[in-house]
Amino acid sequence: MSTDFNGTWNIISNDNFESYMQALDIDFATRKVANLLSPQKIIEQKGDSFIIKTISTFRNYEVQFTVGEEFEENTKGLDNRKCQSLVTWDNNKLVCVQKGEKKDRGWTHWIEGDKLYLELNCENQVCKQVYKKVPPA
Numbered sequence: 001m002s003t004d005f006n007g008t009w010n011i012i013s014n015d016n017f018e019s020y021m022q023a024l025d026i027d028f029a030t031r032k033v034a035n036l037l038s039p040q041k042i043i044e045q046k047g048d049s050f051i052i053k054t055i056s057t058f059r060n061y062e063v064q065f066t067v068g069e070e071f072e073e074n075t076k077g078l079d080n081r082k083c084q085s086l087v088t089w090d091n092n093k094l095v096c097v098q099k100g101e102k103k104d105r106g107w108t109h110w111i112e113g114d115k116l117y118l119e120l121n122c123e124n125q126v127c128k129q130v131y132k133k134v135p136p137a
């Protein structure tokens with residue numbers, strides 16, 4: 001039985017996001033705005049099928065995938081690149097490799113208690129985000 005990521009999660013910390021965005025060539029003005037956001041993750045999981053929505057007042061991003069099935073990801077509204085992405089389980093961690101123009105790009109999600117962790121990697125930068133579960137209504 002794999003980890004259950006379902007739910008709504010609010011960001012509580014965001015370390016090195018600026019450098020991660022620089023590694024993705026995000027322009028100055030966009031970075032200034034993005035740095036002020038408090039995004040929310042809404043995750044819908046059925047077994048190995050996922051929809052992950054990143055919601056903010058500025059832009060939203062949604063990705064859908066099945067663990068173990070490579071897909072073409074278009075990072076529309078973010079850095080607007082195309083990647084060949086593959087998500088796999090590493091024990092209870094969800095690990096995504098985003099093959100494309102940028103080296104060593106990907107992310108890892110895992111859960112500890114009522115916290116959702118996200119590490120975003122690009123080139124030599126790592127952004128570490130922590131989200132707290134919003135209790136179901």
Ligand code: 1AG
Nearest residue numbers: 021026034039052054056059061063078079107
């Ligand atoms: C992601 O999460 C990325 C989600 O795939 C967004 C994270 C970083 C944004 C990347 C580049 C910044 C580019 C433009 C900034 C503009 C808006 C930012 C809106 C998002 C707020 C952080 C991994 C996983 C599944 O959860 O998607």
